Amino acid sequence: MRLILASASPRRRDLLGQIGVVPDAVDPADIDETPRKAELPAAYAARVAAEKAALVAGRHAGALILSGDTVVAAGRRILPKTEAEDEARDCLSLLSGRRHRVFSAITLIDGKGVARHRLSTNMVTFKSLNPTEIDAYIVSREWRGKAGGYAIQGRAAGLIRAIQGSHSAIMGLPLYETRALLKAAGYPLD
Template sequence: MKEQSLNNLILASSSERRVALLKQINVKPGLILSANIDETPLKKELPKDYSIRMAKSKAEKIQSSKPGYFVLGVDTVVACGRRILPKAENVEQAEKCIHLLSGRRHRVYTSVCLLTPDKSKQHIRTVVTIVKFKCLSEQEIKYYLASEEWKNRAGGCNIQGLAGMFVLFLRGSHSSVIGLPLHETYCLLSSYFNLNLY
C-alpha cells in the first residue's frame, strides 16, 4: 500500500489539545476543521454508543464537503454510570458535574473514527478510562470553578490543568482523557501514513 502524505489528512476538530497530542506523535494534519454538528444525546443512548456516533458524525460531516481526504473524527465523553455529562457551558453546569464526580469513579470514553478517501473503509476505536476523584471540599470546588478551566470541557473536567490535582487514580489512557488516545490513533494512522518517528 502506498504511504500517504499527511497533507491528505483532515482533523475534524478545532481542539487545541488534540492538535498538540497529534504533534506529540509527529502528526500535523493538512487541514484542521470544526464539524459543528448537533451533539444532543439520543434518548437512553449509552455513553460509548454516543461517543462512537459523535466521532463518526464529525468525520462524515467534514468528508461530505472535502471528498478525497482521510478524515479523523474524535469525541470524548465523561460519564457517571449510564449518565452522559454535558460539555460545561456555564458555571452552574460545571458545578453540578464537579459535585457529581467528587469522591467517585467515573468513565471517560474517547472514540476515534478514521475515514478513507474512497469511503471504502471506516476504522473506529473506543478507549475507556476509569478515573477517580478525591472527595472535594466546597473551597476546592469554588477554587476550580473560579479558574474557568471547565469551559467547554466534557463533564467540566480539565485534568491536564487544575483538575489533575483531584485525581486519586486513573486506569487506562491518560492522553485519551485529555482528548485523544495516542496509541490507538498512532496504530490507525500508521496503516496509511509514514509518521517519520525515526
C-alpha cells in the same frame, strides 16, 4: 496523503503533535451533539465521532479524515460539556470522591471512504472535594467547554486520585489508537 482534523479542539491538535503528526488542515464539523433518548455513553461517543468524520469527509474527497469525541459518564449518565458555572459545580459535586468513566472515540476515514473506529475506555477517580476546592476550580474557568466540567491536563490533575487507561484519551484523543489507525491507513509515521 492529506490529513484533515475534523475538530476545533486545540488539545487534539497538540496531542497529534506529540506523535509527530501535523494535520494539513483543520475543518471542524458542526453537528447536533444532543444525545438520543436512552443512548449509552460509549455508543454516544462513537456515534458523534463517526458523524463528525462523515460530514467533513464530504468536503475533502480523497483525504484522510480524523475525528474524535470524548464523553465523561457517571454510570449511564452522559455529563455535559459545561458552559455555565452551575453546570460545572454540579458535575464536580457528582464526581467528588467517586470513580467515573471517560470514553474517547475516534473515527478515521481513509482516501477511499472506508471508516475505521476505535473506542478507548478509561476510569478516573476524584478525591473527595470540599466546597473550597470546588469554588477554587470554578474560579479557574478551566471547566468551560470541558466534558464533565474538568480538564485533566490542568488544575484538576491535583484533584484526581487515580486514572486507569490512557491519559491522552482522557484529554481528548487516544494516541495509541490514533497512531494505529493512521499507520493502517498508510499515513507516514516514524
